[in-house]
Amino acid sequence: MSRERVVVVGAGMAAVRFAQELADRPGAPEVVVLGDERHAPYNRILLSAVLEGTHDPGALAMPVPAGVDLRLDARVVEVHRAQREVELADRSRLGYDRLVLATGSIPTLPPIRGLVKVDGRLDDRVHAFRSLDDCRRLAAAVAATTGPVPASAVVVGGGLLGLQVARALAVRGLRTEVVEGGEHLLRSQVGPAAGAILARDLARLGTTSYTGARAVRLTDDGLRLDNGVTLETDLVVLTAGGRPSTALARRAGLEVRRGVVVDHRLRTSDPLVHAIGDCAETEDADGRRRTTGFVPPAWEQAGVLAALLAGEDATYDGSRVVARLRATGLDVAVLGEPERAEGEVVEVSNPVTGSHRRLVVRDGRIVAATLVGDLARVGLITQHFDRGTVLGLTEPSDLLMVDRPTRPARLPDDAEVCACAGVSAGRVRGCSSLAEVRDTTRATTGCGGCAETVRTLLATRPLQGVPS
């Protein structure tokens, strides 16, 4: 009997992770990964870092285990569930025992007139930012704009990706502006106060943002907004969100709402077909259905599905999401859904320093948080959030305050200055020279770390034997 064959549609973050997880297990089935891009799998979430120049483009390639049959430029056009086959663009067919849809999401094209030329292609100035090809094309366009006058760019969409791309372009020397249709930046994640502080931070870095304004038309003069302003620009980058890529599933007759509907075992309405990652619509433990655009939930789903297909017991009941902005000079972390989560809100906002921090606490646990402009405690707060730590009453506010270590001006006589030899400040003060300290107390003879303190103590020692 031949091995069972698992066919994965898509070669993005979720698909590759799933293939790795499954291939790592003993007795793994045959795994075929069908990617529609011509590039080997890469880490998509680092594309903005490549654009910004902090990441070498060669540093994106995601390894696919040796046993996995990876096929590139292999676009699946149809799923024939009755025959358990997928059909590729070249009309060839491939049978499966299990099918995993990991088709990801597709960028939303905002309703802007003039984006698409009469021949159906995007205007040359217009860029999407989803794939490696998009990134390369945009990077090439940026490179081509070098001249005495800095080129300009408008980023449409003030979400996480939009801000990352805007910062990347600004770091590359472009005059960059952001247009966001909502009332404030990052509106899916944070509230108006945080959004306003973010806009100020962005302005401080030289990027103006237009919120509550929609781009309506691209003309030779630039990008016109619905408030009448026209932004002159060499480049327009569309980052205004995406939606689950569900066309294939829909055509195959699978249940699709916003995404491809799956149960807690990541099965679609056909138990032999699964969906993971951005294309899947999962159900949380509390029954709430959702789709995700983030990698960690996609990877958790990949792990659960690999376990299930290897015969282990596992369920997927939702993920804790931590969204981090990856952009030089902008510090943002969003844990959970701070604008929706129920609970008590502890908030510290300081527009003067450009920081806004908000914890949503329920039954002593941090259930959501916004951190803008000050990430000093992001690691700890994330740990508390992820682990559901029950905090003390004052702890949420303590977490939002900054430590200010103080040092006594004068060391008391009983303060230990030399741990190696166990010598107090008083004993050092009782000596008249470094040599005496060394010989009688052995201070400074161990690690040497106290030498400077000892010298200071000797230099500032009250004079002895002199009549006052």
Added chain:
Amino acid sequence: MTDTHCPYCSLQCGMTLQRRGPVLEVQARPAFPVNEGALCRKGWTAAGLRGHRERLTTPLVRDPATSELRAAGWDEALDLVAERVRALQDESGADAVAVFGGGGLTNEKAYLLGKLARVALGTSQVDYNGRWCMSSAATAGNRAFGIDRGLPFPLADVERADVVVLVGSNLAETMPPAARHLDRLRERGGRVIVVDPRRTPTAERADLHLQPVPGTDLPVALGLLHLLVAAGAVDDAYVAARTTGWEEVRGAVIGWWPERVERVSGVPVAELTELARLVGRAERVMVLTARGAEQHSQGTATVLAWIDVALALGMVGKDGAGYGCLTGQGNGQGGREHGQKADQLPGYRMIDDPAARAHVADVWGVDPDSLPGAGRSAYELLDALGTPGGPRALLVHGSNPAVSAPRATHVTQRLAALDLLVVADIVLSETAALADVVLPVTEWAEETGTMTNLEGRVVLRERAVAPPEGVRSDLEVYAGLAARLGCTAAFPTDPEAAFEELRRASAGGRADYAGITYDRIRAEDGVFWPCPAEDHPGTPRLFAESFATADGRARFVAVDHVGAAEQPDDDYPLHLTTGRVLGQYQSGAQTRRVRDLPDTGPFVELHPMLAARVGARDGEPVVVTTRRGELKAPARVVGTIRPDTVFVPFHWVGANRLTNDALDPSSRMPEFKVCAAQVRA
């Protein structure tokens, strides 16, 4: 005046002992290069056990009538041991008797203890507490470089690095004189980076301190590699010429972008980025790991990840750069090279290698087939004591597992389940107090022997004073037992004669001591192994030309983060980590009895935020509980520890009642450094 070395840690600081009547005085020995005359308070007070009222000077035997220990003569004690050993082995086979050694034993003792086990007792069941020290680094070193030597360069090379990364080392407290090298490095403009969940005195003098969640040094290394790849900071020419396996590592770290590392490790992206910036542009980077990185169920993988960092930067084998392990115990290095480790024979030979067995059997004058195979690792050995199929008798030399073993309550129960427990020590340690027979042995100033320090430098401790009457050396104990067991193989009681035999046994092995003599050690301030011949200068620096692998290349090993075996949950919401304080050493059997060292007892370090949460006050008792035990001790409320972590020093009974016995799959290192805990006031 006797030039010798400190009895404690792996630095093996040089010191001079001077007799003044009954008093033995410690004096600086500035000519010895490792510490240049510096000592910490443990070293300065090392003679404090001389003439101590708790010093054992007569064997003790447990009286069956009273169940108390009573004084006995040496013949009575050794006869009893030999008789019981024979009876138990007749009944249950050779492996019914086990031997547990220590990383503080001299090379001569470690060598002959292994021989005692394999030849006189014929048991495979021999291991030692060094398994709990740097076995993870040893395993990783063998995998990556084909050889395991703590530092592959002299410690003073630290001063010539541009950036030193200390992962899980608090050397300013655990080996204070070593910190002088860091200070000189910084005076030169070099940078020191410390990775530690606590802001230790070592971290205080660092330029950058990363404070990860205990058990996440591994993802920090993966994240660092990710950023080095991203920045194009990998030394491609070095990787191509001197290593294999890079592509797999490169692929694996693409998935460890900084935000993911932040979430797992609690290290903010900005700090990881700064780490990458500092090491990525430095000419000479030195990565040094210690117990903080190694005492984990993923200890070997963690060390391998940091070795991968050093290799990717092209640092290993470069002057003033590279990777090293700061070994812990005085002879942690030599102790594992010469045959008290369950799977090894002298010279760092593997016990399952027929050629190794033939060589060592020839030196010992026995049939190679008579040598037993590999036995259980240290914790597995203790865990099996008194169980069906497990050892029924245990001989302990230079160790105090009732205090130092993980899950110590369980281990103490296993010790109690034995038919025979024999402990050789200088005082009645907590383990000795459980024994059926206690043998009083010499302490460091009363005997001669070699130690191999953290640099692989073989040094000589010389006898400065005569032992108290009634005390015998460990070598005399081995010889006495071997003779009573009818063993005809040689068990020299003169340390130099033992070393001569060790030289021959190690000749041709990975840790080759054949060319080292006592006179050379005296003349050369120690000799670095490998040293295959008397006209060979020794090897202070390894890897300049090639690695000790079959093809001469270093191995990159791709590893991934799994995490600590026990994660916090609602019942045990905190991380517990353990470590040392400056004024005490290991299980404290010696230092707790030295009057001039502060014997504070255990304490619980916790952050003010956590103290407020649980209602703890500085100086007042708190109770730490884990799934394995409980400890009540005063709180020390300090801002230097992570608020989700508590710290307990392990020199006193209690800390290891809490620790987890999850083992690293390859090194068999227990996870001392992290488990889930609860604290209440």
